[in-house]
Amino acid sequence: MLMEFKDWLREQLLNKGYTQEEFGKAIGVSGPAVNSWLQGKSPGVDNLRKIADVLGVPKAEVFYRAGIIDKSDIKVVEQEEKDLDAEIQDLCKHFQGVFLDKRGDLSIESKKVVIDVLKYVIQKEGGKTRKGE
Numbered sequence: 001m002l003m004e005f006k007d008w009l010r011e012q013l014l015n016k017g018y019t020q021e022e023f024g025k026a027i028g029v030s031g032p033a034v035n036s037w038l039q040g041k042s043p044g045v046d047n048l049r050k051i052a053d054v055l056g057v058p059k060a061e062v063f064y065r066a067g068i069i070d071k072s073d074i075k076v077v078e079q080e081e082k083d084l085d086a087e088i089q090d091l092c093k094h095f096q097g098v099f100l101d102k103r104g105d106l107s108i109e110s111k112k113v114v115i116d117v118l119k120y121v122i123q124k125e126g127g128k129t130r131k132g133e
Helices: 005-016 019-025 029-039 045-055 057-066 071-099 110-123
Strands: none
Touching: 005 029, 005 045, 005 057, 019 029, 019 045, 045 057, 057 071
């Protein structure tokens, strides 16, 4: 039987040595927000992504634990995530000093910057997208 998300999260925080306040700060929410998740309230998808990043677990695992995807979808979601990360990483190599750390990895902050840049470009284009390119 699948462990409830709140119990899984509590176990993860204990294993990694996080207090609610520390964990909240690491993902950009308050300690009381983390407490609400430990009481059974579901975090939003953006926070689930941050939870995965901070805990160092695949996003697909967190989505599965939160009941968003089925177990059969985990491998598909993990592969999509790897493909997207590889593509972003490849593109960011053109801006080594901007997005990549000393190891050549993307930080969470760099991923946010990439997303902001893409949103800006879309906004400048008036939300237009080109199909088939």
